[in-house]
Amino acid sequence: MSDMTLGRLPMPLGAETADKHHLLSWLTSVDHKQIGVMYLAATLGFFAVGGIEALLMRIQLAWPGLKVLSPDAYNQIFTMHGTTMIFLVVVPMLLGFATYLSPLMIGASDMAFPRLNALSFWLLLFGGFLLYFSFFAGGAPNAGWFSYAPLSEKPYSSQPGTDYWALALLAIGVGTIAAGLNLIVTIITLRTPGLTIRRLPLFVWMVLINSFLILVALPPLNASLVMLLVDRQLSAHFFTTLGGGSPILWQHYFWSFGHPEVYIMVLPAFGMISEIIPVFSRQPIFGYAFVAVSTAAIAFLSTAVWAHHMFAVGLGHSWDLAFGASSMLIAVPTGVKVFNWTATMWGGAIRFTTSMKFAIAFLITFTIGGLTGVAFAAFPVDWQLTDTYFVVAHMHYVLFGGTVFAVFAGVYYWFPKMSGRMLSEQLGRVHFWLTFIGFNLTFLIQHVLGLAGMPRRVYTYPNFLSWGIMNLISTLGAFLLGISVLVFLVNLYVSLRGGSTAGDNPWEAWTLEWATTSPPPLQNFERVPPVRSARPLWDLAHPEEADWKCHPR
């Protein structure tokens, strides 16, 4: 136990004195902060790779009839882009924040199971390498990120790409379940005295609910992957039509994972926004309980909407109605959140830091993505628009305009805590505006493109209904986004080397992670301050107007 509290696996005598930043101390680390940073660094790397894949697609699509990528290469690239961004970027970068911040926010010294925590990370990295190894093993997977059967089956995809896809996702899936287990146990058992469930920071609340959602959603994925592998490797018949199997079953199984997954990709981001907007508006969150409970409602509903991905299959009118209605219902708790965040800003002394700008941009773009989502829940709309660029636009508004914007807000907000240095606000301003303009330039027009009937997942197209000029605009926007990421990387590099010192609590925030040094010591806290409300550091700084006196909870 004692070696564990040192934050490392047992090492030869004398190794404890080694430089903290020594490579070996990272490779063998079981410290949640180091593992959290490794999660974030790895996902940043995969984000760059997935981004380059996106740019390759945008170059190919810039104008009708280009021959930059062959049809098969294009199929591989869009499959890898989707798989990378979902499984190797969005989910794990949120897990990275959860791993780094949850113990700090609840006043604990580490996760409940530090070694399991390391295992989760290394399974992710291993899964990522396995996925990319497919390029050297006869071709990357090319059946799309949801690998619909029977296309993903042996007769139609004889290359091993799909096998690598399934094995990689299994490794990542097991790691994700382990992370979910660890986070739940940590949050339930390791909270500092006084930190009741009703005083829990909203980010931790959402991580907790998100982790339960992981436990519900990932096992169906793992089961589906096992069945697909059994089909492909042992010539079984789950999803092949020839042997009497059912490709529709794959769709049901995959989306019974896939739709909760959509919320696994956004709930912790909601949590970040719920921390950042109050601090930069100088007001406590409006309707704490509503924000928390609406998250539980979203998680619950998200398990009962999967077939809205399958309206075009022909499930029958009553099923379409049921799944359309349940999908529309999700808009209610999500809308509650948007209202709460907006109301938190109302009348506040807003500080327009880069972090806050990204948070506000999140509110706008995520709401647009949410609205097109509600449109899709009306299944006649879905029938018209499914598999067009309208879908591509919708999902990027929620995943990029939603989650990635929130994560950028989170990076600008928590980078000082993690590194001890502030990120440059000048570069941050450039980064923000390039991202915001580039993003909307890329994806807003894709709504129109979809309405004009352009299908997704085609490597080229005729110049029909001005598709050419719209694609060109989208490609220009994508390059602007690419430049914005470069600015971000420069900002990270410059600020890490020479950014101004952060101090313990540069934003005058209220949650426990700001009660320790930046970066925190191995044990996280010298002494955890008393917790008597949801804003312990506010209480500490303003004993006369302390929350527990004025609004006891």
Added chain:
Amino acid sequence: MPSAVAGKNPAVEKTKLCMMLFLASEALFFVMLVLAYVYFRSAVSSGPTAHSSLDPAVTGVYTVFLLASSGTVWLAGRGLKKQRRYSFFGWLAASVMLGAVFLAGQGLEYAKLLREQVSISRNLFGTTFFTLTGIHGIHVLIGLVLLTILFGLGLSGNSGRKQSIAFESISLYWHFVDAVWVVIFSIVYLWSAA
């Protein structure tokens, strides 16, 4: 209620809580496989079926061995709690042996089916039957390995609180694997006889 937090023995709570949550996720995993079996049960149009290939009586005997092992694991736990070394080791060894008999029975059943040309690629019955029971068999095997490790750790003198937490968590796993088998046996074997 902050004391739900760190009780006197947080490690006990932690590990067992983790195991229970893990088993909940495992349960969902099995639900998907069982659903696939049930979904395809009526779709088998030709070739072997559960009715034509399986022998519920023989497998029923092996099932008794597996269920008995749940009982012996419980007895081993009682021995551990009462600090009776021999009772603990004896019942633990019995559990491993009973579990091994079940696995051997499954192996014999597979061999017989394969001799009769009933394989995973033969038809939908083969696909769903071998996947479901095979994945369960792997879980039994993992359980046997874990129980054997417990036995070895005990022999090498590791005892005390940590060992008893490990034992309690692993016995939870073992009971879970048995319970899953009860479901599989009912749906795959008993339903075929009905």
